[in-house]
Amino acid sequence: MAELTDLSMLEAASALRAGDVSSTELTRACLDRIRAIDGDVHAFLTVTDDLALAQAEAADRKFKTRPGEELPLVLGIPIAVKDVLCVEGVPTTCGSRILEGYRPPYSATSVTRLVEAGAVILGKANTDEFAMGSSTENSAYGVSHNPWNLDRVPGGSSGGPAAAVAARMCFAALGTDTGGSVRQPAAFCGVSGLKTSYGRISRYGLIAYGSSLDTVGALARNIADLAPIFSLMAGHDPLDSTSVTDPVPEIRLNGADLRELRIGVPKEYFIEGLQPEVETAVREAIDAFRGMGAEIREISLPHTDLAVPVYYLIAPAEASANLARYDGVRYGPRRGPGKYPDDYFVTRGELFGDEVKRRIMLGTYALSAGYYDAYYGQAQKVRTLIKQDFDAAFKDVDLIACPVAPTTAFGIGAHGDDPLSMYLEDVFTLPANLAGIPGLSFPVGFDSDGLPIGMQFMAPHLKEAQLFSAAHTYQSATSWHTSWPEL
Amino acid sequence: MTDFDPVIGLEVHAELLTRSKMFCGCAVVDSTAAEPNSSVCEICSGMPGSLPVINQRAVEYALRVALALNCSIAETSVFARKNYFYPDLPKGFQITQYEFPLATDGWIEIDDPSAPVSSKRVRIRRVHLEEDTGKLVHRERHSLVDYNRSGVPLLEIVSEPDLGSADQARLYSLSLRSLLRYLEVNSGDLEKGVMRFEANVSLRPAGSVELGTRTEIKNLNSFRALSRSIEYEIDRQATLLRSGKPVAQDTLGWNEEQQITVSQRSKEEAHDYRYFPEPDLPPLHIDETWVEQIRADLPELPAVKRARFMSEYGLNAYAAGVLTAERSTAAFYEAAIESSQGTSPVKIANWLSGDLFGLLNEAGVEIDQSKVTSEALAGLVALVETGQISAASGKAVLDVLFAEGGSPESVVEKEGLAQVQDQAAIRLIVEQVLSNNPDQVSEYLAGKPALSEWFVGQIMRETRGKADPARVRTELDAALLALNDQEQSQSGR
Numbered sequence: 001m002a003e004l005t006d007l008s009m010l011e012a013a014s015a016l017r018a019g020d021v022s023s024t025e026l027t028r029a030c031l032d033r034i035r036a037i038d039g040d041v042h043a044f045l046t047v048t049d050d051l052a053l054a055q056a057e058a059a060d061r062k063f064k065t066r067p068g069e070e071l072p073l074v075l076g077i078p079i080a081v082k083d084v085l086c087v088e089g090v091p092t093t094c095g096s097r098i099l100e101g102y103r104p105p106y107s108a109t110s111v112t113r114l115v116e117a118g119a120v121i122l123g124k125a126n127t128d129e130f131a132m133g134s135s136t137e138n139s140a141y142g143v144s145h146n147p148w149n150l151d152r153v154p155g156g157s158s159g160g161p162a163a164a165v166a167a168r169m170c171f172a173a174l175g176t177d178t179g180g181s182v183r184q185p186a187a188f189c190g191v192s193g194l195k196t197s198y199g200r201i202s203r204y205g206l207i208a209y210g211s212s213l214d215t216v217g218a219l220a221r222n223i224a225d226l227a228p229i230f231s232l233m234a235g236h237d238p239l240d241s242t243s244v245t246d247p248v249p250e251i252r253l254n255g256a257d258l259r260e261l262r263i264g265v266p267k268e269y270f271i272e273g274l275q276p277e278v279e280t281a282v283r284e285a286i287d288a289f290r291g292m293g294a295e296i297r298e299i300s301l302p303h304t305d306l307a308v309p310v311y312y313l314i315a316p317a318e319a320s321a322n323l324a325r326y327d328g329v330r331y332g333p334r335r336g337p338g339k340y341p342d343d344y345f346v347t348r349g350e351l352f353g354d355e356v357k358r359r360i361m362l363g364t365y366a367l368s369a370g371y372y373d374a375y376y377g378q379a380q381k382v383r384t385l386i387k388q389d390f391d392a393a394f395k396d397v398d399l400i401a402c403p404v405a406p407t408t409a410f411g412i413g414a415h416g417d418d419p420l421s422m423y424l425e426d427v428f429t430l431p432a433n434l435a436g437i438p439g440l441s442f443p444v445g446f447d448s449d450g451l452p453i454g455m456q457f458m459a460p461h462l463k464e465a466q467l468f469s470a471a472h473t474y475q476s477a478t479s480w481h482t483s484w485p486e487l
Numbered sequence: 488m489t490d491f492d493p494v495i496g497l498e499v500h501a502e503l504l505t506r507s508k509m510f511c512g513c514a515v516v517d518s519t520a521a522e523p524n525s526s527v528c529e530i531c532s533g534m535p536g537s538l539p540v541i542n543q544r545a546v547e548y549a550l551r552v553a554l555a556l557n558c559s560i561a562e563t564s565v566f567a568r569k570n571y572f573y574p575d576l577p578k579g580f581q582i583t584q585y586e587f588p589l590a591t592d593g594w595i596e597i598d599d600p601s602a603p604v605s606s607k608r609v610r611i612r613r614v615h616l617e618e619d620t621g622k623l624v625h626r627e628r629h630s631l632v633d634y635n636r637s638g639v640p641l642l643e644i645v646s647e648p649d650l651g652s653a654d655q656a657r658l659y660s661l662s663l664r665s666l667l668r669y670l671e672v673n674s675g676d677l678e679k680g681v682m683r684f685e686a687n688v689s690l691r692p693a694g695s696v697e698l699g700t701r702t703e704i705k706n707l708n709s710f711r712a713l714s715r716s717i718e719y720e721i722d723r724q725a726t727l728l729r730s731g732k733p734v735a736q737d738t739l740g741w742n743e744e745q746q747i748t749v750s751q752r753s754k755e756e757a758h759d760y761r762y763f764p765e766p767d768l769p770p771l772h773i774d775e776t777w778v779e780q781i782r783a784d785l786p787e788l789p790a791v792k793r794a795r796f797m798s799e800y801g802l803n804a805y806a807a808g809v810l811t812a813e814r815s816t817a818a819f820y821e822a823a824i825e826s827s828q829g830t831s832p833v834k835i836a837n838w839l840s841g842d843l844f845g846l847l848n849e850a851g852v853e854i855d856q857s858k859v860t861s862e863a864l865a866g867l868v869a870l871v872e873t874g875q876i877s878a879a880s881g882k883a884v885l886d887v888l889f890a891e892g893g894s895p896e897s898v899v900e901k902e903g904l905a906q907v908q909d910q911a912a913i914r915l916i917v918e919q920v921l922s923n924n925p926d927q928v929s930e931y932l933a934g935k936p937a938l939s940e941w942f943v944g945q946i947m948r949e950t951r952g953k954a955d956p957a958r959v960r961t962e963l964d965a966a967l968l969a970l971n972d973q974e975q976s977q978s979g980r
Contacts, residue, residue: 086536099535106529108536207535211766240538241768318766321568324579325533329632340630344572367570367761376763 023076075118108205126160155185180429187454198436202237210315264397281445320363510539531638533577558593583617
């Protein structure tokens with residue numbers, strides 16, 4: 001057998017069932033690999049060795065005591081969790097100094113559902129502070145490095161999870177996607193990343209950034225590995241009033257017939273500034289779908305160019321309220337002279353990073369008396385237009401195919417002090433969040449520097465199953481997802 | 488000197504008596520008594536990642552109040568975030584209703600028990616749901632924070648500025664308190680902080696329709712503070728206006744020690760709460776059939792009950808007001824009538840609101856905790872009304888019932904309080920008293936009729952109050968008449 005960590009999640013699950021390997025062995029292999037290479041990659045903020053080995057032992061006991069039973073596919077599988085999802089008793093920092101040392105008293109519903117199914121938690125993966133960023137450069141605990149080229153960013157904000165999966169330090173990882181934070185790092189790191197429909201997976205225990213945009217997602221080495229993770233996490237949660245009660249669809253991965261599939265290609269997503277190699281790879285992938293029988297149609301999503309301004313009003317407005325609780329009174333470090341309100345100013349002033357403060361100020365301004373209608377109110381109206389673009393498009397097509405990001409992974413520091421140019425990195429991913437629809441990012445090639453290129457599928461609200469079957473059919477016929485960085 | 492009309496509006500915050508908090512499963516506890524931070528979870532303490540879920544029972548309670556206040560119920564209402572920083576506010580925002588409240592446009596008639604007929608209709612602008620904050624406990628060099636109260640369901644009831652005096656404001660809040668208790672959604676224990684008031688006060692020249700600049704008095708926790716602070720504020724504003732000075736728009740506090748209002752912040756530093764719809768809660772849709780169910784289940788409300796007590800039991804407005812102020816009192820009264828088999832409801836009302844209330848107040852006991860049952864009170868009144876015991880004995884029996892419980896008949900028997908009704912026995916005592924007091928008899932016969940009252944007193948003392956006074960008088964009059972006849976016939980001889 002090759003290295004244990006080279007297995008895909010489903011291969012590892014088969015090996016566990018065949019008795020060829022134990023969860024403890026898989027877990028030790030991951031922990032060893034983290035120890036060996038994470039000094040270079042810096043995907044993890046916290047590694048939970050003891051917790052992981054205890055969970056692995058428990059999983060092994062289950063395999064022994066209940067042989068032949070149909071056990072969850074994640075049982076005994078080591079995964080990483082983005083550090084914005086609460087894991088009871090485990091440091092959860094959101095990549096921020098303001099939550100340094102904070103150990104939540106409860107676990108996120110998404111995490112609980114996986115842990116109850118027997119998944120093994122290896123640790124907490126790096127993120128831009130409060131998920132605000134596209135590169136992990138905004139993490140207060142240092143940037144993560146792209147395993148394909150350590151001088152490049154892994155994308156963000158789920159850069160830690162993407163790098164951990166790409167570098168085979170875990171079999172899958174939980175991420176969150178508020179504006180592209182699962183899909184873009186998946187593309188940058190050459191892995192598969194799922195952004196679920198808004199409301200599909202409980203946000204309970206996802207530390208809020210933009211509440212009306214935040215979604216829980218997952219990253220893995222291929223589409224098939226994502227399916228069981230999605231199925232376990234999805235479904236109504238009484239603790240999240242915005243989680244939908246619709247039944248969770250069965251994900252079928254048995255080589256769907258693509259001849260019935262209509263794929264829309266939005267002309268607004270192939271714009272100036274799109275790296276030519278990205279466009280070429282995406283168009284080739286679309287051609288591959290045509291070759292498998294899918295009908296390809298050019299479509300228009302006319303309000304696409306408004307997604308960035310709308311997003312950067314709504315998300316910061318919600319964030320300005322969501323981040324008000326970090327005052328040093330109840331948890332996290334407290335700074336200042338020891339009195340109200342001075343401690344608030346000093347704690348928040350010293351412990352929030354620049355990007356977080358920038359967005360809090362943006363959002364505070366957008367909600368201020370006299371400006372609300374012009375900014376937040378107007379943004380909500382345009383958000384509706386963006387949603388309507390998708391509603392109209394999905395009358396004619398089943399899926400929309402487009403690039404995930406305008407470029408492949410950029411260099412660490414490339415966007416320097418220019419937040420606006422960084423914001424434009426999200427131009428193709430923000431619309432799905434504004435519309436609440438699901439998206440899937442998967443590798444479709446490499447650029448001349450050997451960096452992965454991703455393509456994105458978007459589907460109507462709650463139609464994750466369509467994403468899975470089409471993308472899985474593509475991966476069954478191609479091998480981009482089987483290339484791994486040498487590390 | 489110019490005369491001014493005060494224009495007063497009230498915002499009343501009432502905690503709802505639900506078992507759990509507004510947005511989480513934590514128990515609602517008495518925040519003045521419970522161990523600090525003993526009923527707290529990740530939601531009501533604002534831990535990162537937690538989310539609110541609307542307490543349906545709190546919505547139901549709020550609807551009860553809104554319907555009882557004759558409001559229109561919004562088919563869809565929206566929770567919003569009200570943003571401000573304070574250590575008792577764990578999320579840095581309060582979830583409340585702002586642009587789209589649960590209910591609007593209602594009214595309540597306020598009853599003045601001292602007035603002949605009830606009478607003033609106060610319009611209700613809006614009724615909405617929100618969450619309470621935690622509480623700060625200040626020590627000498629630091630402050631502690633207790634989140635037991637954080638997230639307790641709070642109902643805000645906002646009146647139109649329809650109140651014209653401190654007294655009307657007090658009566659309005661008393662009526663609301665009575666209503667909330669009737670609806671069993673609030674204990675009415677003001678000392679536990681379950682109702683809090685804010686008053687908007689402005690003055691305008693008598694007869695004018697234009698509103699003057701208003702001030703807002705915050706955090707009033709008792710009826711006394713409410714009326715005192717409004718009175719003070721009316722005087723203060725009147726003095727300013729009379730001397731030609733403007734009233735500054737301001738938020739005020741009430742200084743209990745000095746009995747004055749104190750500025751808390753001026754307009755320049757007014758908060759911008761940056762309200763926006765709470766993205767974690769979908770709009771609240773209220774099902775019409777649910778509303779009708781709640782409406783149908785509403786109890787008889789104080790004003791209606793009061794009118795009925797007047798017409799059905801012949802009570803005057805005052806007595807009806809007193810007996811309907813609390814649902815439990817009214818229920819006790821009607822239970823007493825029920826078991827009384829024909830005793831006058833007015834007499835029962837007198838005994839209840841006079842003697843029994845006196846005992847209850849003195850002992851600080853609620854009527855439903857009283858050892859005097861409604862049946863016992865009815866029995867006692869019947870004993871007095873049928874002359875089986877004297878009114879004086881009745882009070883003594885009530886004292887015993889209040890202290891020990893039991894039935895009035897058994898107390899009468901045990902204490903030997905039954906009136907002596909036996910005519911022969913009374914006659915014997917009358918004759919004995921007359922023969923023991925020959926001097927007084929002579930004086931009486933010599934023309935001092937007032938002495939007959941003295942004889943009654945002597946006879947009552949002899950019987951230790953048990954003789955039926957009416958019979959005593961009959962026998963005494965007969966005996967004295969006989970003596971008089973005797974005297975006349977002797978002198979005529």
